[in-house]
Amino acid sequence: MGKIRVGVVGAGPTGLMSAVLLLTRGVDVAIYDQDEIRKKLPKAHIVNSRAGELFRELGIMKEMEALSAPPEKCQYVTWSESIAGVQYGAQPYNAPPHDFSPSHMMNIAQNRLEEVLFERTRALGVRPLFNHKVISAAKADGRAAIEIEAPDGHILQETFDYVLVCDGASSNIRKRLGIEMIGPHSLARFVSCYFKADLARFLEDRPGPVRFITSPDITGCVVGFDLKTTWVFGMVYPAGHVPQDYTPEIMREMVARAIGDRSVDFEITSIGDWNMSAQIAARFRDGPFFLLGDAAHRMSPAGGLGLNTGIQDAHNLAWKLSWVDRGIADDGLLDTYETERKPVSERNNEYSTQNAMGMFAIDAAIGAQSLAPVEPSRASKPLRGISELGIAPDSPGRQARLAAIQAAIDAFGAKYDIVNIEIGYDYCAQIEELSPAARAEARYRPSAQPGRLVPHVWIDEVRDISLQDAIDRNALTLFAVSEDGIATQQIRALCAKAHLPLKVVAIGEWAPNVAALWRERTSTDEQGLVLVRPDGHVAWSSPSLPDQANLTRLRDLARQWGAR
Secondary structure, eight states: OOSOEEEEEOOSHHHHHHHHHHHHTTOEEEEEOSSSSOOOSOOOOEEOHHHHHHHHHHTOHHHHHHHSOOGGGOOEEEEESSSSSOEEEEEESSOOOOSSOSOOOEEOOHHHHHHHHHHHHHHTTOOOBOSOEEEEEEEETTEEEEEEEOTTSOEEEEEESEEEEOOOTTOHHHHHHTOOEESOSOSEEEEEEEEEEOOGGGSSSSOOSEEEEESSSOEEEEEESSSSSEEEEEEEOOTTOOGGGSOHHHHHHHHHHHHOOTTOOEEEEEEEEEEEOOEEESOSEETTEEEOGGGTEEOOSTTSOHHHHHHHHHHHHHHHHHHHHHTSSOGGGGGHHHHHHHHHHHHHHHHHHHHHHTHHHHHHHHTSOTTOOOOGGGGGSOOOOSGGGTOSTTOTTHHHHHHHHHHHHHHHOOOSOOHHHHHOOBSSSOOOSSOHHHHHHSOOOOOOSTTBBOOOOEEETTTTEEGGGGSOTTSEEEEESOSOSHHHHHHHHHHHHTTOOEEEEEGGGSOHHHHHHHHHHHTOOTTOEEEEOTTSBEEEEESSSOOHHHHHHHHHHHHHHHOO
């Protein structure tokens, strides 16, 4: 085992992903979670292409795909009177196919995703400790001291070199560290009802996992996880009410109205509540403590970026901790976690909030609010139907109203698979001064500029082998069309002097079309070089034979990474 010891607090997707990435690299890890057992609720459901790339890296993508909903059933987001009722309009859920990533978006229940990561931590020799609550956290001589209450009430006192704070939106450790959250605390409060039902016959027309329900009788959103039997209905509850006002009897009626067909038999499995926020932590690092996932950023689910942003947080920090563990870099490298991840989190949060706000324009076209607060008394009021909205099957001017609704959806609907948002982010440059919509709509352009993700090129698509698979996850990787050359040897010597591990990958070893596409996507010629970090982000590049200024810049970077 290595030189440092890391505590991970929180066994959700971000915490488990952090643990797996660290354990894979040989770092000593302990995992704690205050819940009594592993979380059983599906919760989040979107895994985007970048997160999929990270699962490919760990060799668990196939397991995730097996637990995901069939792609052919994940085609649309719809707005309708109810699941069985009149549909007002729809937008694509999956983006058109592209060749910029070896991965793709998946619709997978969060608890199923966690199962895969949990089993991987066990296979790596560590079992997360559940029903272990952190009751104090403090800095002690540069290390992290935490007290943990065990299930029997015994207080464990542990000291770690670093603690990864992954304990969720209401993070207990973040509060104890006095780290403020910036932004609106609550955009809306929801009550959620998870249920089992066979809704297959209602998915034949515009099948998809996200269905906004808008009618005088019920408003909210139905989300499908496996798109077979597992669903959740969520609705906003108004000020002056508490979740307990929504009894199982009331929620049963609300779900029945959302389904819209009284012949459907369904079973309620759980009722809960959650708060939609749009907040970013004032800082992501406090000495030996690092905030990741929802502990660092709370964002609207519109666009599905919350879980994915947390998984990317874990990936960014893990390789840096492993380099400190191996003595390759000093603690200063860890400061880049905040400088790199905070701007991306702010961008994703802004985009998610804009998605949520875009609902208002669609609601205006419909003539009712999809996420209007629902009083508990709604369950006992007579059904009114949608005739007053002017979009019932027998309503005059119905087609014009539906066309107006579809136009509003096309203009303002939340996008769930946005290539430029998912893989176009930059760790070196400031986020472009564009609106969130403009950034999302901007066409993704592969680039070898420092800070960007190294472009994907298939080596063998049939066998699912990408150039991304050639990246050394524990070292720097130098991509060159040919391994020969003075520049390549200079870089080898430079990295050796800085005690930085280096792997050289010769693109020309594969088919000519691989090298040609690589040069096109990286804007390099046959003498160009691209140096890639263990997380797949470009550290340094030269479009042609590097000059002395380029090599000086690389030498400076090497000194920063290897400074001890």
